[in-house]
Amino acid sequence: xxxxxxxxxxxxxxxxxxxxxxxxxxxxxxxxxxxxxxxxxxxxxxxxxxxxxxxxxxxxxxxxxxxxxxxxxxxxxxxxxxxxxxxxxxxxxxxxxxxxxxxxxxxxxxxxxxxxxxxxxxxxxxxxxxxxxxxxxxxxxxxxxxxxxxxxxxxxxxxxxxxxxxxxxxxxxxxxxxxxxxxxxxxxxxxxxxxxxxxxxxxxxxxxxxxxxxxxxxxxxxxxxx
Numbered sequence: 672x673x674x675x676x677x678x679x680x681x682x683x684x685x686x687x688x689x690x691x692x693x694x695x696x697x698x699x700x701x702x703x704x705x706x707x708x709x710x711x712x713x714x715x716x717x718x719x720x721x722x723x724x725x726x727x728x729x730x731x732x733x734x735x736x737x738x739x740x741x742x743x744x745x746x747x748x749x750x751x752x753x754x755x756x757x758x759x760x761x762x763x764x765x766x767x768x769x770x771x772x773x774x775x776x777x778x779x780x781x782x783x784x785x786x787x788x789x790x791x792x793x794x795x796x797x798x799x800x801x802x803x804x805x806x807x808x809x810x811x812x813x814x815x816x817x818x819x820x821x822x823x824x825x826x827x828x829x830x831x832x833x834x835x836x837x838x839x840x841x842x843x844x845x846x847x848x849x850x851x852x853x854x855x856x857x858x859x860x861x862x863x864x865x866x867x868x869x870x871x872x873x874x875x876x877x878x879x880x881x882x883x884x885x886x887x888x889x890x891x892x893x894x895x896x897x
């Protein structure tokens with residue numbers, strides 16, 4: 672075979688091999704890329720989709736004269752007036768709130784009314800009655816610690832927490848020895864707070880409210896009679 676033809680043949684074979692090699696490399700690269708894409712997609716599916724939540728616009732609750740409200744540290748009160756006052760160059764508006772149980776009048780600036788809440792609904796009162804009917808939960812911790820927790824719940828202004836304190840400190844007996852002085856004080860404080868909200872919501876007499884609460888608690892009729 673002449674040398675020229677042999678050389679041409681060798682070059683042709685090399686060219687074909689190079690083309691095949693290039694194709695193999697290209698195929699490998701494509702496979703790696705596809706695998707990477709699949710992995711990325713899997714990772715994205717695993718991650719929860721994060722949606723931006725728009726903050727809800729907060730509206731200030733406007734209370735009127737004769738409205739009942741709850742001030743956490745004092746309980747139910749009635750708005751007796753909405754007044755204005757000037758402090759320096761600033762004009763402030765505030766509510767006058769009368770707390771019947773404590774014979775106390777509070778002055779609450781309208782821009783600080785986040786401390787107030789409207790009285791509960793009928794449904795919330797019914798839920799409280801259901802709470803009063805359940806068994807008390809007695810923790811085995813020291814009384815001083817429990818007393819602190821009960822006091823915090825009473826002053827939280829949350830009606831369900833108030834009902835829980837009444838339920839947990841309730842005794843179905845007249846025997847004083849069964850309840851310490853501090854226990855009885857906390858119970859009566861929580862009971863009176865809850866009772867005053869029941870009265871404001873149900874618009875009935877204190878006697879009727881007491882009957883309703885005592886029935887739910889399983890208490891003797893004359894237990895709280897003074």
